[in-house]
Every structure is written in structure tokens, then in C-alpha cells.
Amino acid sequence: MxxxxxxxxxxxxxxxxxxxxxxxxxxxxxxxxxxxxxxxxxxxxxxxxxxxxxxxxxxxxxxxxxxxxxxxxxxxxxxxxxxxxxxxxxxxxxxxxxxxxxxxxxxxxxxxxxxxxxxxxxxxxxxxxxxxxxxxxxxxxxxxxxxxxxxxxxxxxxxxxxxxxxxxxxxxxxxxxxxxxYDETEVEIINREKPQVPPEEYTVYKDGDKLVPPLASYGTGYRYHITGLAHNRHGLPSFSSETVIKLSERLHDKINKNLDKISIYNEFFMEDAEIVIVAYGSTTRSAISAADILRKKHGKKVGVFQLVTVWPFPYAKIDEFNSMKEIVVPEMSLGQLRGELEKQIINAKEKLIGVNRIDGYMITPDEIIEKTLRGVK
Amino acid sequence: MSKQIEIRIAGKGGQGILTSGYILGNAFALLEGKNVAQTQSYGPEARGGASKTDLIISDEVIYYTKVRKANYLILLSEEATSRYLDDLTSSGTLIIDSSIHFEPRKEGTVFKSNFAKIAREELKNPIATNLLMLGYFCAISDLLKPDSIKTVISEHFRKRFEEANLKAFDRGFEEGKKALKK
CATH class of the missing domain: 3.40.50.970 (Thiamin diphosphate (ThDP)-binding fold, Pyr/PP domains)
Structure with missing residues (x-):
């Protein structure tokens, strides 16, 4: 290190x-x-x-x-x-x-x-x-x-x-x-799976029931086709309903059935929180500063939920926030993140508070504090 | 240093504002063991546009990265002065180039020094104005050891400029010490 x-x-x-x-x-x-x-x-x-x-x-x-x-x-x-x-x-x-x-x-x-x-x-x-x-x-x-x-x-x-x-x-x-x-011996490094079968048995888009088939490297004796068209297990164009549906399902399943590995988030002061600030990127930092001040100066039980993995969106986790009194969403846009939360929050109009800024400047803790204290109005 | 210290350095493009922020932040972070968040803003122009760097120095984790009210404000241009003078805390310390005209402050401490003039006329090294300013700040603030900054200066620039750069820093440090005695 x-x-x-x-x-x-x-x-x-x-x-x-x-x-x-x-x-x-x-x-x-x-x-x-x-x-x-x-x-x-x-x-x-x-x-x-x-x-x-x-x-x-x-x-x-x-x-x-x-x-x-x-x-x-x-x-x-x-x-x-x-x-x-x-x-x-x-x-x-x-x-x-x-x-x-x-x-x-x-x-x-x-x-x-x-x-x-x-x-x-x-x-x-x-x-x-x-x-x-x-x-x-x-x-x-x-x-x-x-x-x-x-x-x-x-x-x-x-x-x-x-x-x-x-x-x-x-x-x-x-x-x-x-x-x-840290160097490579101090962190986890994952490498793509390589085929275990000889080249003549290899299919680039199918390996039993695996959601993620192994990927052979070009130039190593494995020949296969890649196309942006809908494709079969060999990578050749195929528009049959069965092939197209299976491919699309597998592509979505490989992500959606592995959310435990893919969905990463961090929580700050969430243990007893009644208000949650949902943020990602640099805005998370203003959110944590704001939560700290709201707790110390205003006696508000505010926590922060930081999305590290923003997509796929953690709908199940967001669903838990239905028990919160308020959900504050600071973001440097007109409400893209808030819009996604609206899909999961019941009575979103009475709970979600946007803190938005579009002039290129970082959202300040004060802006979040002010909107949080004002509530939904 | 128990509480968080906020420092803002501002001037125009080409004055080495961003470099001075990097050197100071590096010295605090790696040689003084502090947590540091250093940010900068600049215009699309390479020279002449407004240039500013913010440093937050703390023993604690730093969240919000921008200066809210500066404990130290260092100003090297007229434009930066009109834009940022109010960002100083009432008890804060202003360090400003003597050539700049500004409304005198009622509170806090003001240090004026001829950074640009000394660099240009005495050291014949106008691009070292920023290092002169860092030496001055180091003496005035007493927040970090001069050797911490000098180590970073030696590592950051080409060897053939080392002597001239350290000389500029030392000259600024000397000016700062003189100003404190007044």
C-alpha cells in the first residue's frame, strides 16, 4: 500500500x-x-x-x-x-x-x-x-x-x-x-472465464445453463462470429422468436439475478433515521455534511443512502424507504434520480423532496438542510 | 489543529494558482498527515481567465469539498479580489498582493505583500510568484513546516529549477516572518 x-x-x-x-x-x-x-x-x-x-x-x-x-x-x-x-x-x-x-x-x-x-x-x-x-x-x-x-x-x-x-x-x-x-495482491481481481472445451466444441453464447458463457480470446485458436444482429449460440444472425427471446432473457437475467454481487451502496447514520437523503457521486458528500448538521443542530434523525451502483437501480432497497417521513434527493439535474424513486415510493408527491442545481456548481449542505427543514410544500 | 481549516487561493490563469494548491495540499496530506480536499475552478482559457483553488484541511474525514467561509484567503488579482473578498470569515486572515486595491476590512487580519513585484524585479523570476506566496503563507499561518512544502517543491518541478524555486519560497517565508514582527 x-x-x-x-x-x-x-x-x-x-x-x-x-x-x-x-x-x-x-x-x-x-x-x-x-x-x-x-x-x-x-x-x-x-x-x-x-x-x-x-x-x-x-x-x-x-x-x-x-x-x-x-x-x-x-x-x-x-x-x-x-x-x-x-x-x-x-x-x-x-x-x-x-x-x-x-x-x-x-x-x-x-x-x-x-x-x-x-x-x-x-x-x-x-x-x-x-x-x-x-x-x-x-x-x-x-x-x-x-x-x-x-x-x-x-x-x-x-x-x-x-x-x-x-x-x-x-x-x-x-x-x-x-x-x-493497494497492489494487485491486496485487492480482489476477477478475470473473465475462459472456455474449458476445445475450439471445435466452443460456442460463444452458450455453455450449458450458464448465464455468462465463457469468452475465448481471438487469436487463441477459437473461431467464432460476433454480430450486432440478434444471434444464436454461435454468434451468427438469427431472428427466430425463440432465439431472440432466450437471448434477451439471458442478458437481463445475468444482471438481475446477480444483484447481490452487483448492487453496491453505502449507508450513513441510517440506524434510527426518519428522514433519508438519497444521493450518488459528489452530491453524497454534501448530503453527509447536511445530515450531520441536521442531527447536531436541528435534532433531526437524518440518514444518507449512497448509491454506488446506480444501475441496476436498487428498487427493493428503495422500497424500504416507504417507512421514512421524508426522502430528500439532491442532484445536479432537474430530477432524474428523483423520478426513478417516484416509481417505488407510495405517495411520492407527499414524501419526495428534490434539491436540484443545474448551473455547474456543487449542491451545498445548506441547500439540502434548508429544503429538508422546509419539508414537502 | 483541531478544527477544519479552509483556504482559498485565487488569481488569474497563468499565475500558478492551481499549482500552488497542489503543492500546499500535497504537503498537508503526505508530509503533515492531514486529510485534504483540494479543488479548483478555471475557465476554458489557458491564460488570463479567473483561477481559484480551495483547500480543506482537517484531522477528520472531509465531506463537502468546497470552501464555505475561508479561514485564509489569498488573492493575487483584482478580479479575484472583487469576486472572493466576502468569502472570508470575519476573523479570517487575508493575504493579498500590494498592487491590488480593495475596500479595507473592519475585522480580521490583513497582510499585504509585493509578491509579483519581488518575483519580477528582485528574483527576476515572475513565474515563481506563487511559490513566494506559499512561503509567505507558511510563515504567517504557522500551520505546517516550511520543509514540508519545500520537499514537495523539490519533487514537483524539474531539478534545474529547484534552486530558483526554493529561493522564491524562502524569500516569501522571510517576508512573512518580517510582516509578523510589525
Whole structure:
């Protein structure tokens, strides 16, 4: 273990390297550029590949292709680039190719507020690509979490053969903190399952009843086909109802039946809480500050629920909050997270309190305190 | 240091504001064993735009990362002064370049020094204004050992600039000590 004083963006790179990632492709964009910079510095030393492409679309294609050769791969971008990656992200999801896509959110839409923060890509991270697809999205709230959960992102990508989105925001990307960097012997590292059968028996999308079939690396003697069309167990196009339905069910089941491994959250002061603040990313920090002050100065029993895994959404956990007097949802958007809570909270209009900010600045503890004390009005 | 200390350094792009925040934060975090949250804001321009860095220093876990009311406010440009002067606590310490005009404060402590002028005319090293300022802050605040900052300065910059950089820091430290005696 060694301590460093680094940016959240740099901690992502540290985490990726410990996870075994040796392949980055991207196109630098504020506020994610330090991720590309740090990879360009570190990967050549380790015999890895840093490839700056002509644009974000090309970079996304590159990390998907490289992942099929056995590499753990990553790209990093912000809003405008994240939009460009969506088509290939859907391809990676449907063809079950593990990779990690970092989006350091900045103010949008369009070129928006390049150097300022936002959390308005929450829904894009879930539904940005077309069609119904499962996705895993993690969001860190500190530099230490950037390191820790980047490793988790790779582990989940490898274990479930899926792209994982690492949804940061400018505040965490550009925050410097002291971080403990552990080496690969001190953390859990998961690698994708490789086929146990000889090449002639291998099918890329079926291995008995396994929800996640093993993925052979291209160039190792295993021949198979990959297509964005609906496909059968060999990866060849097939539009039969049975094949299409089975494929879609398995893709969703592999995520939804493993929520115990995928769904990560942190709780603060929740033991006796009557009011809960639900937050993710940098906003979690303002929420904890606010809860602390609301308890000490105002005698309010306030807890904080931090979503680390924002997608799949923890509906079952959110359901428990129906017993709360108030549910406060601070976010740097007009209410994307609150909208998701509305699906699960009975009488949502009488319980949910939004604290919203869209001008690129971090939500302050005072703003959360004020709205919490005012209640639903 | 029992409570949380909030420091804001602001000026314009090209003055090394963000670098000074990094050096100070690094010294507090890795050499003084404190928890530190350092953030920055800057415009899309490379030079000339407003530039600001916030540091929260604490023995406890730090949650909210931005300065609410600064215990120390260091200002190196007119624009930064008009924008951030009110962000100081009433008892806080203002450190400001002598060339800047501002409304005198009723409370708190004010230290004025010719950072830019000393760096430019005496040291012939205008880009070291930020290090001069760090030396001055170190002496005035007495929050950390000068050697902690000097260690980071030596590690951060190229070796051929080390002597000039440390000289700028020491010159600032000396000015700070002088100011305290007044």
C-alpha cells in the first residue's frame, strides 16, 4: 500500500492498472482529460497500449475490439463524447464484450459547461443506447472510491461479460485527496472465464445453463462470429422468436439475478433515521455534511443512502424507504434520480423532496438542510 | 489543529494558482498527515481567465469539498479580489498582493505583500510568484513546516529549477516572518 495525493481522474487510472487493464483508447475531453494523460504516461512503461483515436466513436470501437483479444480495456470521456459512444456501447452490451467506459459528467446539453459539474447523464447512462439492454453503472464519491470502484467496474465487466459505465462528475474527477493505493495482491481481481472445451466444441453464447458463457480470446485458436444482429449460440444472425427471446432473457437475467454481487451502496447514520437523503457521486458528500448538521443542530434523525451502483437501480432497497417521513434527493439535474424513486415510493408527491442545481456548481449542505427543514410544500 | 481549516487561493490563469494548491495540499496530506480536499475552478482559457483553488484541511474525514467561509484567503488579482473578498470569515486572515486595491476590512487580519513585484524585479523570476506566496503563507499561518512544502517543491518541478524555486519560497517565508514582527 502506498499513499498518494492525486485527482479522482488519476485514481481511476491507478485502479485500472491494478485491475490488470493495459489498454486505453480515447479522445481527450474536459473534465476527463487527466485520465487519458495518466494512461499515456503509465501504459507504455508497462508494455500496454495507449491509443488516441480520431474521435470518441473510433475509441469505443477500439476498446471493444481489443477486449475480444483478452485485454481488459477502458475509455474515458465526458457528455459530448459519451453521446457518441452510445451506439457501440449497445453493440458491446448485446454482444457481451467486457469493457469499462468512464464518463466524467460536465454541464450539458451539447458543449454546455465544459469545466463545470453535472449529474444530468444519469438517464443517458441507463438508456443512452437504443433497444432494451441491461447495463451496470457505478458512481464514486471520493478519490479513494475512484480507485476502489474502478477495480470493481473491471471485476463486474469481466464476471458478467458486459460493458460497465463508470459515472463520475467533474467535482470528483478534479478533486485531489489522499488515497491509499493497494497492489494487485491486496485487492480482489476477477478475470473473465475462459472456455474449458476445445475450439471445435466452443460456442460463444452458450455453455450449458450458464448465464455468462465463457469468452475465448481471438487469436487463441477459437473461431467464432460476433454480430450486432440478434444471434444464436454461435454468434451468427438469427431472428427466430425463440432465439431472440432466450437471448434477451439471458442478458437481463445475468444482471438481475446477480444483484447481490452487483448492487453496491453505502449507508450513513441510517440506524434510527426518519428522514433519508438519497444521493450518488459528489452530491453524497454534501448530503453527509447536511445530515450531520441536521442531527447536531436541528435534532433531526437524518440518514444518507449512497448509491454506488446506480444501475441496476436498487428498487427493493428503495422500497424500504416507504417507512421514512421524508426522502430528500439532491442532484445536479432537474430530477432524474428523483423520478426513478417516484416509481417505488407510495405517495411520492407527499414524501419526495428534490434539491436540484443545474448551473455547474456543487449542491451545498445548506441547500439540502434548508429544503429538508422546509419539508414537502 | 483541531478544527477544519479552509483556504482559498485565487488569481488569474497563468499565475500558478492551481499549482500552488497542489503543492500546499500535497504537503498537508503526505508530509503533515492531514486529510485534504483540494479543488479548483478555471475557465476554458489557458491564460488570463479567473483561477481559484480551495483547500480543506482537517484531522477528520472531509465531506463537502468546497470552501464555505475561508479561514485564509489569498488573492493575487483584482478580479479575484472583487469576486472572493466576502468569502472570508470575519476573523479570517487575508493575504493579498500590494498592487491590488480593495475596500479595507473592519475585522480580521490583513497582510499585504509585493509578491509579483519581488518575483519580477528582485528574483527576476515572475513565474515563481506563487511559490513566494506559499512561503509567505507558511510563515504567517504557522500551520505546517516550511520543509514540508519545500520537499514537495523539490519533487514537483524539474531539478534545474529547484534552486530558483526554493529561493522564491524562502524569500516569501522571510517576508512573512518580517510582516509578523510589525
Amino acid at each position: 502506498q499513499e498518494k495525493f492525486i485527482l479522482g481522474n488519476e485514481a481511476v487510472v491507478e485502479g485500472a492498472l491494478v485491475a490488470g487493464c493495459r489498454f486505453f483508447s480515447g479522445y481527450p475531453i474536459t473534465p476527463s482529460s487527466e485520465i487519458a494523460e495518466a494512461f499515456s504516461r503509465e501504459l507504455p512503461k508497462l508494455g500496454g497500449v495507449f491509443l488516441q483515436m480520431e474521435d470518441e466513436i473510433g475509441a469505443m470501437g477500439v476498446i471493444v475490439g481489443a477486449a475480444l483479444t483478452g485485454h481488459k480495456t477502458i475509455t474515458a470521456t465526458s457528455g459530448p463524447g459519451f453521446s457518441l459512444k452510445q451506439e457501440t456501447l449497445g453493440f458491446a452490451s448485446f454482444t457481451e464484450i467486457p469493457c469499462v467506459v468512464v464518463n466524467v459528467q460536465r454541464g450539458g446539453p451539447s458543449t454546455g459547461l465544459p469545466t463545470m459539474a453535472s449529474q444530468a447523464d444519469l438517464m443517458q447512462s441507463r438508456w443512452g443506447t437504443h433497444g432494451e439492454h441491461p447495463i451496470i453503472v457505478l458512481s464514486p464519491s471520493s478519490v479513494q472510491e475512484c480507485f476502489k470502484y474502478t477495480i470493481t467496474a473491471f471485476n463486474l465487466a469481466e464476471e458478467f461479460r458486459t460493458p460497465v459505465i463508470f459515472l463520475m462528475d467533474e467535482i470528483i474527477g478534479h478533486l485531489r485527496e489522499k488515497v491509499r493505493i
